[in-house]
Amino acid sequence: MQQKKLSPENVYKASRILDLGERASLADIKNRYRKLIKSWHPDKCNDKPEQCREKTKEITWAYEIIVSYCNNYLYSFKKDDIVNNLPVDIQMKERWKKQFMDGHFSL
Structure with a gap:
């Protein structure tokens, strides 16, 4: 089972599922x-x-991630919005943005 951590990759994967x-x-x-x-x-x-x-x-995991994301942030699943909406420090946000936008994660 996948972890329920709220990260850009997990939100994006959940939105695709x-x-x-x-x-x-x-x-x-x-x-x-x-x-x-x-x-x-x-x-x-x-x-x-x-x-x-x-x-x-897998569907239940995805739903829980999406609901957690939507309860705290926005209902947008564009890559830029996911990275920019999660509250993290600036260095982590930049690292996530680079990895996430360059496609260095797997679905």
Whole structure:
């Protein structure tokens, strides 16, 4: 299971898992989460229940990260906004921005 740390990489990964655009309202986020959870629920996956369990864990992780981010910051998932909205010291923000914008992280 992935860590629930609020970092630019995790927020971005979570927004991709939930398939959010560059901006989403809280209602959009909740609806997307519910739709994905319903479609990947282990009771509906008779052929690969273990894969469905892992996917629902991943979706739940992503939802928790996004809700935590949105409760404290903005509803924008553009790379620049994610890096600029998280409250960190200037040096860390610059390091994150360089790594994040240059694509030195994996989804």
